[in-house]
Amino acid sequence: MSDAAEFVDAALQRESSWERAEAWEAQLGNGLSYYGASVGAVRGTIRDAGRRYPKLSHDEITALSSELWAVPVFERRLAAVVLLQSNLRLLDNSDLTRLEGFVRSARLRALVDPLAVDVVGPMVERLDAPLRVRADAVLDRWAEDDDVWLRRAVVLSPLRALRKGGGDWDRFVRRAKILLEQSEGAGAEGDVVREAVALVLAEVAKTRPELQLPP
Structure with missing residues (x-):
């Protein structure tokens, strides 16, 4: 494990709480382990890592993210x-x-x-035209x-951009309608997609009520 990954892991374990770990395991489960560090502690750890290891390159950042993700611990993956x-x-x-x-x-x-809303979507939005395609x-x-x-x-993925008045609403509508059709009769698995569509519509309605999903 790299020095940066060891630093993050050690900091997360120092912030551990067995009570929170048990609560999160009961709430989230999914076969992961839980240190019991708070979301605030995770964010603080990454800020501290940025100060300790400044000016990391693209390859160093992405490699570190993979190192943290590779161990099935919730807080590492959230980090x-x-x-x-x-x-x-x-x-x-x-x-x-x-x-x-x-x-x-x-x-x-x-x-x-958070991967979709805060990483994938904003990353795609900032690409120039050829890379965006x-x-x-x-x-x-x-x-x-x-x-x-x-x-x-x-x-x-487009939620942040749509909330701020940007984003490609027509593309969202096309994808949403197809995915909603696919989710019909899919039970709990279909709920994963239907819930996401409903969330985007509810959030966008707060600032852009004129945008509606056509029947």
């Missing part, structure tokens, strides 16, 4: 998400393969949603994938 959130300026469409792997293995709203093609493939968590990530 990987926060690390990527904090270094969006370094990411580009070449990182979608890594992010796809994270989403596929996360299978948990508490990890998939490639990235959108990848997300279109995710929308057709059998993995329901990839489909949820596609739905949630």
Whole structure:
């Protein structure tokens, strides 16, 4: 394990709480282990790591995120998400393969949603036109994938941009309508996607009530 990964892991373990770990395991489960560090502690740890290891390159940031993610501990994986959130300026469409792997293995709203809303979506939005076309093609493939968590990530990815008055509403509508049709009769798995569509619609309605999902 790299020095940076050891620093993050040790800091998270110092912030552990067995009471919180038990509560999170009961609430989130999913076969992960839990240190019991708070979300604030995770974010603080990544800030401290940024000060301790300044000016990390793209490859160093992405490698560190993979190191943290590789161990199935919730706080480590959440730290990987926060690390990527904090270094969006370094990411580009070449990182979608890594992010796809994270989403596929996360299978948990508490990890998939911030990956989609705060990493995938903003990263795609800031790409120039040629790279944006490639990235959108990848997300279109995710929308057709059998993995329901990839489909949820596609739905949630434009949320930040749409809330702020930007984003591609027509593309969201096309994807949402297809995914809603696919989710019919899919039971609890379908709920994962339907819930995401409802969340985006509710959030966008707060600032852009004129945007409606056509029947």
